[in-house]
Every structure is written in structure tokens, then in C-alpha cells.
Amino acid sequence: MLKNKLASKDEIISKFFDGMTLMVGGFACTGVPRALVDLVLESGVKDIKLISNDAGDPDICQGRLYHAGVVAECWHSHVGLNPEFGELAKDGKFTLHITPQGTLVEKIRCGGIGAGGILLRTGMNTDTDMEKEREKITVNGEEWFIETPLHADVALVRARRADYFGNLTYRGNMANYNPIMAMAADCTIVEADHICDIEEIQMDTVKTPGIFVDMVYNTQKLYV
């Protein structure tokens, strides 16, 4: 019998703590684990280090964390969706590490696969802050950035389907960061549109193996 990882609201909230590094999957309003973001807000934890593609819609996505004033540091590729972000940033409410999108996802992957970093050249010679913050190395005559890993205490992941063990599938382009973040946290918590029994998801179609998942938010009555 595979472990039943269905977890209640209170069990999930018990995993959150002040100062935690939190990954939130999704891209703009697509594939964001909105109900899990609700639980972070409900928990009242603060000083969150937030890693997500963007600063989020302020009404329905992880942008709500900014609105609540609980973010202390953040890694994003884009912050233009959230009209509050600029004002809060000006007030020095948090430290922003703006990161090119393809670089951000590889930094997260490094955190998941136990790598010490990856060599990329996105942003090379732009003389931007992004470039200045990075060490460079020359390998085989070419110059590369050393992109260091990002790892989280907790990752919030949105899936289309999850079995109770945490085998996951996605739909369309709601996968985005979710399968990568699922690998890169001490505690990966999943919100799924459909929750099902094992073997209901044909094994060859699974995108995130359940070994990476710690909890599945039990939002539906599961008949097993």
C-alpha cells in the first residue's frame, strides 16, 4: 500500500513557519495553487522568502502575500502584474532578486536535483544588476554565469490530477514551474483539481512522481 498523503487544512498549516522559504508554482494566473496560498495567509506566518515566476495577481494569487505584508525577500522574473508591488518595493518592504525566467527555473531545478549550480549565459554583458550580482567562469573559452541553487522549505504546487500518494499530471500550460518546484523543497504540498485513487492515472502519463510530494490538500471527498 502506498502512503495516503491526503492532508487537512490544519495539517498543512502546521508545516508553515515564520521566515520560511516558500515556492509557489504557476505563471501569472495560470496553474497557481490559489487555495494553498489562502492557507498561508490564514496561518499568519510572516517574513516569507518567496520564490515564484511573478509577483502574482494581488487579488487571487501569491500577490496576496504582498498585500498582507508577509514577504521579506523574493525571487521573481516579472513583477508587472502586481500594481502594489512597485509601491511596496519603493518603501523597502522586501529585497527583490529579479532573475531571468529560464535562469530562475534552472536555479530551482538545481535545488531539486542536488546540483551546486548551473552555467548559463542569459543576460551576459548586459551590465545590469542581474549581471553584477553573479560570479562568472570561463569554460572551454566561453564565459558563463554560475547560477546557484534555490531550495525551499515548502513548495506549493498546483496539479490537474493527483492520486492520494501524490503522483501528478498537469493540463495544458498550467504545468509551468510546478513540476520543477515539486522537486526542490523539504515539504511539497499539492493542490489538485481532481483527486483520485492510485492507478487511475496511467503511470506513463505521470509528470511528477509521488516520491517528490509530501502532502495532497484534501479538498474533495475521496472515495477509495
Add this chain to the structure above:
Amino acid sequence: MLKNKLASKDEIISKFFDGMTLMVGGFACTGVPRALVDLVLESGVKDIKLISNDAGDPDICQGRLYHAGVVAECWHSHVGLNPEFGELAKDGKFTLHITPQGTLVEKIRCGGIGAGGILLRTGMNTDTDMEKEREKITVNGEEWFIETPLHADVALVRARRADYFGNLTYRGNMANYNPIMAMAADCTIVEADHICDIEEIQMDTVKTPGIFVDMVYNTQKLYV
């Protein structure tokens, strides 16, 4: 209309050339594109730089390339399956780069994703040839190997199902290196157990997007 990439034996053989770097998917006898290996042998090309998990069964897999004497240089994690390999190696028939398995697959991935390398510590402090051949770097106080990319002229990939555009699925553990190698070559050629129309493979279940595939070996009559 997506491009029809079904290719004949002769079209595939025309992509092979002396001295080419060749990736062959599979692990031992699982998931090896055996019919495509046949075509390499039939083509008569030589001085191949071979990248594959192992040196292959000498009768049915890429081990046949050693038997034919057409390998000049190779990257493998394991060579114990091929009883001829040791003898040929002793005779200096080729140069072997023995590489830990998890490192080999990440080197190939770097070749596919346009990275300059990845930092891993597999094999650290073993004082083996594997270690001596590598540059090290200290990042955040920890020592890592700089694992450089592997990229191929031609990758031979085995899939369970392919549509005519090259969207691929795998079955069980025959995927292994195949989805990673599919990304890492100038010309990726697929051998599939089943060839089908587009949309017969539900999009969310595809593991290798067809954009990475150049040719699908037309071994079946396809009714489109």
C-alpha cells in the same frame, strides 16, 4: 498542418557521417533503438564518437558498433555487459571516458538546454581518473566538479509511441536516457513501437515534444 517527419531508411542513413558524435538511448537492453543501430551499421560510417549509458549488448544493441570496429571514442557509465569491450579497450581501439551515470545524463541535458555545464559532486575525493579529469570549483564553501556538456550530431531515440510530427511517449522504464538525448542533438531520429496520427497521443501525456525530433523511422504503414 504539422510537418510529417516520417523518414525512410535511406533518408535516415543520409544523416550519418564518418566521425559523427552519436547518442544512443536505452539502458542495457531496455529502450534501445535497435533498428536504428542496424542502420548505422548498414551505412558503413566509421570513427564514431559514441555516447550511451553502457557499451551495449554485442548482439542486439549498440555493442554491435564495437563488434564492427567503428567506434573511435566513447562516453559510458558501465561497460560490463559487453564481453568484447575489455579486449578492444586493451588494444587501444578507442578512448573511453567512464562517467558516473547521474553525471552522464546531466552532461547530456546541458548539451540540450544550452548550458555551459553543471556543478555536481558525484565522485568527489575518490582520487580516481574520473576525478582527475575534472576541474573543480568552490561555490558557497563547497567543492563541486564542473561537468561540461555533451552534444551530438545525431541522437537515436526509442519511444513507445510517436505521432508523425515526433511527439513521443515512453512505457515503463524504457524512457531512461531517451527523452534527454532527444534534446541534445542536431538531428534526433526516433524509432517507435507504434506510429500514429497527431492527436492520438493526448497532449498532456507527451514526454518529448516533437520540436526536438527531426525524423521518425517509418517502420510501419501509417494510415493517415
Add this chain to the structure above:
Amino acid sequence: MEMSHGSGQTLNDKNAMASRIARFFQPGDAVNLGIGAPLLVADYMDPDVLVHTENGCLGVGKNTSRTDPTVSPNMSLESFANAGGMPFFPIPGAMVFDHATSYAIIRGGKLKGTVLGAFEVSETGDLANWFMPGNFAGMGGAMDLCMSKMVIVQTTHCTKKGAPKLIHKCTLPLTCKGLLTHVVTERAVFEFIDHKLVLKEIREGYDLDNIKNNTEADFTVADDLKTDVVY
């Protein structure tokens, strides 16, 4: 400015640029179109050019809307939305994938081209398009997309105040250094050849003097310059 189009239609400048850029691509090419005006290129391309959206789809089809009664009420729209948040229908055989794979496609060189907007373009092929004082959004995927084979800027020739956008040297933070291959404005088409700006086409209704007077960047004129080009 509205110009007469080959088909007898008139196109406003945005659509005209999109129409010209569309002709760079052949059936089977994979192309990423930036948020905003570059998305219009899709309306003019051969339908067999594959459109990539960096948030996980290659094979973006017709746009739809959240109120289209022919699609399901919400979930399928959340599952298929482009980088600008616009819902779309995937084409038959469309590919969907996670972000790591999406950027493997980009950095791995599988895109024939990318079309981006610009605040500033330098004469050596630098682009600034993600940071302006008071307009800080982040680079998103733009720095990565500049590693495509063809990096095409689609921009008005001048700012709203009439200042040239093609200048000697960018003053804003860069998106890329020397990676641009083409610039298409509502007046002209330029190509970067060995990091030097070359004027290749002048659109009908404009002449070389107009281009010279509105371009700060140094450029040379191609031997095979085409004039009176219909976008």
C-alpha cells in the same frame, strides 16, 4: 499612419509591422511572439508556423476569451493562456511542457525566431526593453529569448515624443548585448550584419531622408536596398 496593403486593405502601423515580420517565417518554423504588439504577427503568418509561448505551449492557436460561450467556463481557459494571460485554443498536435523544457527549447536553439518590443535599440545590436524608470516590470523571459536564431525587434521608429529609438548606445539597462538580428519599424527594415546596422528595406510612403532624419544610430544602406516596400 495608415498605408495601403498589398491585398487592398489598409493596415495601421502596428498591423503593418506585424505583416512584414510574418514574412520572415516559413511553415514549420517555431516562433515566440512577445506580449503586446508582436502578438499581432500571428494574424499574418502562414498558419503552419508554430507559435511558442514561454509558459509552456508550442502550437498556440486562435485566441479566445473567458466569456466565449463555446468553451467551458473557467478551467480550460486557465489551462491554456499565453504569456500575456490571453486564453487560446491549442492547434491539433500542439505541444505542452513545463518551464524547464520551454527554456530548453529557447536556449537549445529550437526557435527560428523571437519578436520583441523595444524601448531602445543600439547600432551594435543591443536591446533595452524591460526597465524604464517608473516602469519596472522585470525581464521575464526576454533575456532568454534573445538567444534565438533570429531576434527581431518590432518597434515604432520613434518615441511618442518623436525621438529616435534606434540610437548609438542604449541608456537603459540592457536585455541583450549584440544579439539582435533584425529591426522592423513602421518605416523600414534593418538587419544586423557583423554587429553593424544595415538598412535593407524602406516601406512605401517613406524615403531614405526620412529614415536618416529619424535614426540616430549609424547605419549603412544595403546594396540591394528595396524601396516602396508594401508591408
Add this chain to the structure above:
Amino acid sequence: MEMSHGSGQTLNDKNAMASRIARFFQPGDAVNLGIGAPLLVADYMDPDVLVHTENGCLGVGKNTSRTDPTVSPNMSLESFANAGGMPFFPIPGAMVFDHATSYAIIRGGKLKGTVLGAFEVSETGDLANWFMPGNFAGMGGAMDLCMSKMVIVQTTHCTKKGAPKLIHKCTLPLTCKGLLTHVVTERAVFEFIDHKLVLKEIREGYDLDNIKNNTEADFTVADDLKTDVVY
């Protein structure tokens, strides 16, 4: 040597070691078992321990064979074969994945343990198990697997010629440097604590003198040493 087993069965040494090692793991743990004798551990583990095979499956179930009439003739067997090439049935809910993901599981710390064979084990937790003159196979995944939380060596206490396998310093090329956590032989169980070898258990039929006389490596005896342990 055959010893009496708790259940009344007798186990040969290979099976006895497998039986003892199996007790390190709890239901829900994920474990990689090396090719050869370590695969026997699966026969003794709680059935809810998940078995990982590095070539792409977590949830390896019963072994089968290519001539088993209850399975299809060839393809399904090629689709499910462990790292030693032995066909198997996946358990319900089993996970299959590509090689990059498989090693993400390994290096990412998701395995509770790995069980490996040995040519030599050093007193500081080094392992040599992949290269011997005249027996060159390559390290395969062994160097990666040594990054698991528990790295357990399963080995006969001595070579066939009677020489100790637990020695001061390995003479063969290493698989890992100081990453071993446990050694289980047919005679004893050792644990590495702060890179020092500690004797934790002596199997029934053996005594401390036997262990001392057959172990070159320096080791200390645990305060809570268990003797007469039934494997």
C-alpha cells in the same frame, strides 16, 4: 554457513545479510538495491518499502522472467527490467521516469537508503566496488547512490581467500570517500559514526574474537553492542 533464523528457517549467508538489512527500512521508505546479492533484500523487506531501480522505476515489484507464460511475450518485459536486466512487475501506483528524474531522486535525497556490494571498505567509510584489475565494468550509478541518506554495504566479511574486506585504507579506486553509513556482513553489523567504524551487532554463532581476527580496519565496540543477533 547456514544459521538458524527466527522463523525456524535456515538462511544461507547471502539471504541472512539481506534479512538483517531489510530491518533498517520502514514502510514508505524508498530504497535502491544494487545488482546481485543486495537484490535479495527485497525478499525480506516490509512489502510497503518502495524499491527504486535507477533505470527509471520506483515501485519495483515481483521479479518475473522472459519465459513466464502469464506475461506478454517481449515488449512489456523490455519495458520493465531492473538495473540488472531482470524483468519485473511494477506495484500498483508505481512511478516510472526518465534518467534525469531518477538521479534527481537519488542526489536530491529522496532515497532513505541504498544497498551496495563491496570489494573493499575502509575504516573511515570509503568504498571500493567498481574497479578491480581484470574486472572493469565501470561505476554505473554507484557513485551517485552513495549520496543517499543511508549507504549500506552488504558484503561477506572476508574474501574467498579469507582476507578481511574491512581494511585500514582501500587499495582500489574508490566509489565514495567517507560516505558509508553501515556495513553488514554475515558475521556483524557496523555503523560509521563521525567517520569512525563502530561494531554494533554480532550475529549468533560468532563472537568478538572472530570479528577482531577477521577485520583489519580499526573499530570500536558500541556501548550497546548486541550479541547473538538472529539475522
